[in-house]
Amino acid sequence: MTTETARPEHTTYVHGYSDSEARRLGDQADTLVGLLHADTAYPAGSRVLEAGCGVGAQTVHLLAASPGVLLTATDLSADSLAQARARVAAQAPAADVVWHHGDLHRLPFPDGAFDHVFLCFVLEHLPDPAAGLAALRRVLRPGGTITVIEGDHGSAFFHPETPAARRTVDHLVRLQADGGGDGLLGRRLHPLLTAAGFTGVAVRPRTVYADGGRPALAEGFTLRTFVAMVEAVRAEALAAGLTTPEDFDRGIADLRRTAGPDGTFHYTFFKAVAVNP
Amino acid sequence: MTTETARPEHTTYVHGYSDSEARRLGDQADTLVGLLHADTAYPAGSRVLEAGCGVGAQTVHLLAASPGVLLTATDLSADSLAQARARVAAQAPAADVVWHHGDLHRLPFPDGAFDHVFLCFVLEHLPDPAAGLAALRRVLRPGGTITVIEGDHGSAFFHPETPAARRTVDHLVRLQADGGGDGLLGRRLHPLLTAAGFTGVAVRPRTVYADGGRPALAEGFTLRTFVAMVEAVRAEALAAGLTTPEDFDRGIADLRRTAGPDGTFHYTFFKAVAVNP
DSSP states (O other): OOSOOSOTTOSSOTTOOSHHHHHHHHHHHHHHHHHHHTTOOOOTTOEEEEESOTTSTTHHHHHHHSTTOEEEEEESOHHHHHHHHHHHHHHOTTOEEEEEESOGGGOOSOTTOEEEEEEESOGGGOSOHHHHHHHHHHTEEEEEEEEEEEOOGGGOEEESOOHHHHHHHHHHHHHHHHTTOOTTGGGGHHHHHHHTTOEEEEEEEEEEEEETTOHHHIIIIIIIIIIHHHHTTHHHHHHTTSOOHHHHHHHHHHHHHTTSTTOEEEEEEEEEEEEOO | OOSOOSOTTOSSOTTOOSHHHHHHHHHHHHHHHHHHHTTOOOOTTOEEEEESOTTSTTHHHHHHHSTTOEEEEEESOHHHHHHHHHHHHHHOTTOEEEEEESOGGGOOSOTTOEEEEEEESOGGGOSOHHHHHHHHHHTEEEEEEEEEEEOOGGGOEEESOOHHHHHHHHHHHHHHHHTTOOTTGGGGHHHHHHHTTOEEEEEEEEEEEEETTOHHHIIIIIIIIIIHHHHTTHHHHHHTTSOOHHHHHHHHHHHHHTTSTTOEEEEEEEEEEEEOO
16 A cells, blocks of 8 residues: 555556555545554654655654654655655655665665664565565664554455455455565564564554444545555556456446445554564 | 354254353353453443343353343343353352343333343344344333444454465355355444444444464464354365365364464454444
8 A cells, every 4th residue: 555666677566656646645644644653653863764655645644743753764766755755845844854765675774773663555565575674674773663554455344245346356466466565464464573583573453444424434445545546456457357347347336335324344454563672 | 153043943053052162152252351342331220131142151241341230131042041041140140130031033021121232243143133133122212222243254364364264264154144144244233223223323343363472362262262163164064065074174274373473363343332212
């Protein structure tokens, strides 16, 4: 659910780099800010690294919750980084941010350069998330923390649930896997962080559940975040021969019904905090 | 995940009536008591109906949280009811309980006889849960509340996830559907309660997430609650021709691995509270 990718050689990307995608990421971050970000706050003066900041959708919330941090934000896409910079300039003009264009696997910072590392919807796009975590641990000081937020598309279930709706979600997972990523990464956070040598690994599910009693959440999350994300891979799914226009569009229509007054939608994010020993 | 069934003509039952099943239900209720029951407390003197109390696994927790209620507990199975009675006598000897053996669709109580209705893992076994809710609403006074707790086996996802493990879970859902139930009922609570005429319907997910950092939960929930429940349908799945002994056993072995130090397991219960207008 982000714009970070470790595969610069790919010109297409499972979540796209379009304007509507940037807007979707902004909508998503705004809807989910309480759920995902509320309990992350770093002391003023902390040296914080946001790895894979994308268009800055999470960056502005990080800065709002932690005024006075010394933030370094990196991304592989110069375009995304420019959007992040503009977004932060507009929403947090006083923030102290160093922008770095580059690959999180090869950061030009000394060992232990940061007190805290933060990444949100990034590992899901890495062909080798363990290698990514190892590279980030290098630049984290002993005793410093890493905070990781990831989704897991296998956590999506809904009512009414139709085979066509389920297939469209599966196409997204399949395309992301074909691109070297893992749309089911959330469930792997604990073993990945543990294997990377972090300690005190605490992973907590963060559940989004929308029903007819919560129309704003059904609109903001089910439709404008989740269904929009699935819909965005239409051309790619057709090009890959995974589906037909009719079947894909039926799946999207069925998914949209889950945001109606009789529908329900469930999705789980995972948030992990761990320490570099 | 209960022992209530609306189909007395069936001598077998998807979750079984054995001693080990009664023990499993007790383990499950004890592990989940905080998650599912902690926020349910009725004032002393309230007339409370527990519909489908089964072996009393939830009943003892209900009574512990609400001392002084006037509880009526019903179940379709005389055997289960006897076990519930013994359990309550042992764990809550001072409780004021009327035990009623009968079908929740045809309760011999006057309209509005109860201030509160409580049911846990019951609707999932009814061929027509809407009819069950209508029958329960009749005996609930205007302004009284109904509290419903249900699981949803479609919420189960885990790591590592193998096709064999997924298939064994699917067999459970399929067998329950063949028996007229719905192992995916949790996601339908909001529309069901709304359609039954309840108001102020508030449904909240209650997530169980176990990983290598929570071995007691992996043992108490993943293994002794969830895997034990799936394992219990082995004979039925084989008799129905859904699987082979080898494939079923491989699925169970794979599910067990998700409770190991590198595994993770996720499951969502839903708890609903609504008012009879």
